[in-house]
Every structure is written in C-alpha cells, then in structure tokens.
Amino acid sequence: MTDLAPDVKKLMSQARDSFSPSEERIAAVRNALAARIEGAGGGGAGGAGQGAASGVWSAGSWIGLGVVVALGVTGAVALLDREPSQPSIPANTAVRVEPADTLPSIAPVAPSENVAPRVVEPARPAVRGQRAASNKLAARESLREPARANRSARPESNAHSRAVSAPAPRDVRAARATGPQPSAANVSDAPREAAAAERSSSAVVSASVENAARTRDESSWTAPERPAASRAKEAVAPPVVDESLAREIALLRRASKALAAGRPDTALALTEEHETTFPRGTLRQERLAARALALCALGRPLEAREAARALEEMAPRSPHLMRIRASCAEHEPR
Amino acid sequence: MNTFMRTAAAPDIADAARGAAVGRPIHETFSSDFQTVYSQHVGFVWRVLRGMGVSDAVVEDAVQDVFIVVHRRLAEFDGRHSIRSWLFAIAYRVAREQRRKVRRTQDQLPFEHQIRDGAPTPAESAEQAEALQLACELLEQLDDEKRTVLVLTEIEGMTAPEIAEVTGTQLNTVYTRLRRARLQLNQAMAKWRKKKL
Numbered sequence: 001m002t003d004l005a006p007d008v009k010k011l012m013s014q015a016r017d018s019f020s021p022s023e024e025r026i027a028a029v030r031n032a033l034a035a036r037i038e039g040a041g042g043g044g045a046g047g048a049g050q051g052a053a054s055g056v057w058s059a060g061s062w063i064g065l066g067v068v069v070a071l072g073v074t075g076a077v078a079l080l081d082r083e084p085s086q087p088s089i090p091a092n093t094a095v096r097v098e099p100a101d102t103l104p105s106i107a108p109v110a111p112s113e114n115v116a117p118r119v120v121e122p123a124r125p126a127v128r129g130q131r132a133a134s135n136k137l138a139a140r141e142s143l144r145e146p147a148r149a150n151r152s153a154r155p156e157s158n159a160h161s162r163a164v165s166a167p168a169p170r171d172v173r174a175a176r177a178t179g180p181q182p183s184a185a186n187v188s189d190a191p192r193e194a195a196a197a198e199r200s201s202s203a204v205v206s207a208s209v210e211n212a213a214r215t216r217d218e219s220s221w222t223a224p225e226r227p228a229a230s231r232a233k234e235a236v237a238p239p240v241v242d243e244s245l246a247r248e249i250a251l252l253r254r255a256s257k258a259l260a261a262g263r264p265d266t267a268l269a270l271t272e273e274h275e276t277t278f279p280r281g282t283l284r285q286e287r288l289a290a291r292a293l294a295l296c297a298l299g300r301p302l303e304a305r306e307a308a309r310a311l312e313e314m315a316p317r318s319p320h321l322m323r324i325r326a327s328c329a330e331h332e333p334r
Numbered sequence: 335m336n337t338f339m340r341t342a343a344a345p346d347i348a349d350a351a352r353g354a355a356v357g358r359p360i361h362e363t364f365s366s367d368f369q370t371v372y373s374q375h376v377g378f379v380w381r382v383l384r385g386m387g388v389s390d391a392v393v394e395d396a397v398q399d400v401f402i403v404v405h406r407r408l409a410e411f412d413g414r415h416s417i418r419s420w421l422f423a424i425a426y427r428v429a430r431e432q433r434r435k436v437r438r439t440q441d442q443l444p445f446e447h448q449i450r451d452g453a454p455t456p457a458e459s460a461e462q463a464e465a466l467q468l469a470c471e472l473l474e475q476l477d478d479e480k481r482t483v484l485v486l487t488e489i490e491g492m493t494a495p496e497i498a499e500v501t502g503t504q505l506n507t508v509y510t511r512l513r514r515a516r517l518q519l520n521q522a523m524a525k526w527r528k529k530k531l
Contacts, residue, residue, distance in 0.1 A: 002513045004488065005520045007527075008472070012488040014462060015469035019384035019489060021397075026376050029397050033372070036398070037405055257391030262435030266395065 248274065248283045255290045264297035285311060289320035296328035304328055368405050371417065376401075378418065378490065379425050385485030386429035387474065389436075399428050419500040426482070468526070472519050480515035483508055 004012065021029075255270035271291040274281065281287070288311040295304035308324045315321075379400050380393060388396045403424050411420060473481055482501060486492045494512065498505040 002516045002520075004516050005523055008519050008523045009488070011465055011469045011472065011523075012484075014465040015385070015473075016381065016489045018462065018466040018469075019381040020377060021380045021393075025394065026380075029376070029394050029401075030372060032394075032398055033401055033405070036402065254391065257389065260436075261389045261392040262432065262437075263392050263395065266392070 244278070245282055248278050248281050251277070252283055252286050252290060255287075255294070259290065259293055259297065262297075264294040268294040268298065285315050285318050285320060288314070289318075289324060292324050293327055301328040368408055371404060371408065371421075372401060375418065375421050379421055381489055382422060382425045382485065383429050383432075385473065385489050386426065386433075386478075386481065387470075388429050388432050392432065396425075396428050396432055400424050416499060419502065422486075422500045423502075430478070472522055475522055476515055476518060480511050480518065483511045484515040484519070487512060 003009075251270060251274045255267045255274070258264070258267040258270060267290060271287050271294060274283070274287045288307050292304045292307035292311065295301070295307060304324075304327070308321070311318060311324070312321055376397065380397055383393050383396045383400070384390070400421065404421065411417070473485070476484060483497055486497045486500065487494070492500065494508045495505060497503075497512075498508045501508070
C-alpha cells in the first residue's frame with residue numbers, strides 16, 4: 001500500500017497541530033454561538049435571558065467549562081483593558097495574537113516574561129458576537145471574579161455598542177448556512193487559486209500597514225527594519241510599545257484577510273469597527289482602502305468610489321490608490 | 335454523501351423530544367446535548383474545515399456556520415449514522431461554499447503581491463509556519479475527493495473503514511482515492527524538493 005513520503009507525513013502532522021484550535025478560540029466561537037442562538041430564539045424559551053439555567057448553555061454547564069470560558073472572557077477583557085492583566089493568566093493560553101506575517105512587532109512579550117501580553121486579539125470575526133456574549137458573561141462571572149467586573153464596566157459599554165453594529169453579517173450567514181444545498185458548481189479547484197486568493201488581498205492592507213506604521217510612528221516603534229513580505233526568522237520579536245496602534249493593525253489585518261477569504265461583509269464590518277474604535281487612528285488610509293475594496297466586492301461601486309475619493313483627499317500619494325484604481329472604485333484622479 | 339432520513343429517534347434524542355412534548359423549552363432541553371456535541375466535536379469540525387481549504391482568518395465564522403446548522407437540526411438527527419459523519423457532511427458543504435466565495439472574489443480584486451497565510455505567532459516557530467504553508471499548498475493540489483480522504487486519514491487519523499462511513503463512500507473507493515492522493519502528494523513534494531536545490 002502506498003504510503004506518504006516521510007517528509008510529507010511530517011508536514012501533515014505539523015499541519016494537524018496548526019489546524020487544531022486553541023482553547024480560547026473554542027471558547028470564543030462558543031460565546032459567539034450562544035449570542036447568535038440566544039439572540040435568535042431567546043424571546044420565548046429562555047424567558048429570563050441571563051437567569052438561572054435558561055439558554056443554550058445553562059449555568060450548570062458553565063461550571064464545568066468555567067475555566068475555559070474565563071480565559072475567553074479574560075482574553076476579551078485584556079483586549080479592552082489597558083491595565084496589565086493578572087499574573088494568573090498564562091501568557092500562552094489567555095492571549096492569542098493574530099499571526100504577524102509582516103509585522104513582527106505585533107508579537108506579544110515573550111512567554112518567558114510573567115506579565116501577560118498587552119497586545120491581544122483573542123478572536124477573529126467572531127469577536128463581535130463574543131463581545132456581546134462576554135458582556136453577559138462578565139455579569140455572570142462577576143461572582144467568581146469580582147475584581148474584573150469593576151474593570152470591565154467601562155469597556156463594556158464600548159464593546160456593547162460595537163457588538164450592536166454588526167448584526168447583518170451574522171444573519172446573512174445564518175440564512176445561508178441553512179439554505180438549500182447550493183447547486184453543484186465546478187469543483188475542480190485550480191491548484192493555486194484558493195491559496196493565492198488567501199494571500200493576495202492581504203497585501204493591500206498588510207504590506208503597507210507595516211510601512212505606514214513605521215513612517216508615521218517612529219518614536220514608539222521599536223521593531224527592527226524588515227522587508228515587507230519576508231517571513232520572520234527569529235522566533236521572538238520585541239514588544240510593541242504603542243498598544244492601540246497594534247490593535248489597529250490587528251483589526252485591519254483581519255479585514256484584509258477577510259477580503260482575501262471572500263468575506264467582504266466581514267471585512268466591511270471590521271473597517272467600520274476600526275472607524276468607531278479609532279476615529280482618529282493612525283491607519284485611516286488603510287481603513288479607507290480596505291473599505292473601498294470591500295464595497296467593491298459587495299457590489300457597491302458608488303460607495304467604493306466615495307471611499308476612494310476620501311482616501312485621495314487624505315493622502316493623494318497613498319500607495320493604496322493605485323490598487324484601488326484597478327478595482328471598481330476607479331475614478332478620475334484630480 | 336449520507337442522507338439522513340427522519341426515522342425513529344435514537345434514545346437520547348427521544349428523551350429530549352419527550353421533554354419538549356411536556357413543555358420544557360427547547361433550548362433547555364437540548365442545551366446539554368448541543369453543548370456536548372460542540373465540546374466533543376469542535377476540534378474535528380475545525381480541522382476538517384482547515385484541511386478542506388478554509389483559511390485561518392475565517393475558520394471561526396465557518397465553524398459557527400456549521401454549529402448553527404447543528405443546533406437547528408439536532409432534533410432531526412436520527413442517530414442512525416454517526417454524529418461525526420453528519421458533522422462532516424455539514425462541514426464539507428460549508429467549506430465548499432467558502433472556497434467558491436474565495437474564487438468569486440479573486441476575479442474582482444486583482445493583486446500582485448503574495449503574502450503567506452499562517453505566519454509565525456510567538457508560540458510557533460518560523461519553521462512551523464513554513465511547514466503549514468507548504469502543507470496547505472500541497473493539499474490545495476488535490477481535488478476535493480482526494481483531499482477529503484487524505485485529510486481524514488493523515489490529519490484526523492481515521493481508518494479507511496471509518497472514512498468510508500463518515501463520507502458515505504465505498505471502502506474500495508476510499509482505498510483508491512487514498513492511494514492516488516498519497517502518490518500525488520509524494521510527487522508534488524519531490525518536485526518541490528528539486529526546485530529548492
């Protein structure tokens with residue numbers, strides 16, 4: 001019987017490790033699901049929403065998973081909170097940083113340090129649902145973690161308004177998920193297509209984000225010089241001093257990855273989240289660029305052109321403009 | 335793929351159905367079942383989605399999509415086939431939809447750069463990230479059917495009979511696809527190695 005060559009076998013086993021979700025991501029999805037499910041049907045059955053044992057995940061079952069959930073909540077709170085997290089959080093599990101393909105300085109503090117990293121992005125698109133759920137969770141968990149409940153009071157209101165802003169993608173997705181089986185389409189994927197697509201539009205935002213951040217924020221930027229698309233050869237990079245910039249970067253990178261993965265709705269929501277969270281953020285250009293491309297992909301060329309125009313006003317020589325002009329957002333340059 | 339017919343409910347589902355009949359809210363009735371299904375199988379669903387080409391950036395959305403369906407249709411699940419094969423069928427469909435979307439998007443967004451997915455996090459080394467990239471590229475070269483059997487055996491560690499059950503295919507078909515998938519990967523890897531020299 002044919003077997004895989006040893007090096008291929010090793011690759012596959014490494015892939016298995018990489019494909020396996022971390023505990024906090026599992027919790028993040030669980031939270032998002034709870035929010036969606038309870039949101040959809042919570043009116044009738046559960047009645048008292050937060051009450052004792054109603055809802056998909058009753059309080060009883062929380063206890064068994066309390067640790068995992070707490071980590072998920074902790075991750076979310078750590079993101080919102082600017083104070084250092086409690087040392088009880090293991091640096092490796094409570095935080096999961098977005099893969100930093102071109103921005104090594106996003107990497108959190110090395111695991112050997114005790115302080116939990118400040119740069120945190122616990123979940124990806126699911127984070128919106130997670131925040132809505134984590135607000136409820138924070139209330140429920142407050143008995144267990146009184147200290148945290150006080151701290152999360154402030155960021156909660158921000159998180160809640162942010163969570164509210166993104167209902168649409170969820171509903172669309174839910175409808176699609178249960179719809180009739182899509183008619184058989186051409187299944188033979190060209191070998192490189194999907195992989196290339198995953199990589200391609202990340203470049204729009206990601207590649208330039210590093211340069212933009214470097215040039216605009218020299219004083220707080222401690223990362224060593226790197227070519228934009230190179231893979232980090234060192235295992236550990238220096239910590240980011242400016243936490244909010246790192247959060248901006250992480251947010252916009254998720255947007256560009258969502259674009260690349262064919263989720264312009266998610267991408268658009270993420271750019272809007274960036275706009276709400278960082279109205280005068282450093283990476284406004286990147287946000288507008290991502291917004292324009294997302295709108296193109298969503299079949300809204302007029303709005304895309306508006307975003308492109310706004311970008312041009314803001315930065316007439318922005319490197320993004322060239323790419324945007326190649327898309328549906330093309331318009332006459334001034 | 336399997337079709338799941340609505341026949342007599344399996345014992346655990348039947349109890350839940352009885353509970354529903356006496357007026358307990360559906361959510362509460364099914365909460366522990368769904369909770370259990372999620373906890374026990376989220377890893378499997380997650381890896382299947384990734385193995386079938388869903389990128390890391392959107393896999394969480396895709397996992398949600400799968401379990402939304404699970405939650406909605408857990409009542410209908412007759413327990414005749416294994417729950418894993420049911421989950422697999424849903425995940426497979428979600429993965430294919432996702433890949434279709436990626437293809438459609440690619441037409442609209444012309445780009446020159448190629449940035450690799452799965453770059454090192456602090457927990458990973460650069461070597462691990464490169465390995466992941468290469469593994470994904472190799473898997474991309476397989477067609478859906480070969481990739482399915484290969485992912486289920488090499489990543490999930492399932493036996494051929496298990497794969498046959500989960501995917502609803504004939505055992506001989508599984509063996510054939512597996513052999514071809516491995517051959518193809520070995521050849522692709524040999525080519526890659528040569529290029530590197």
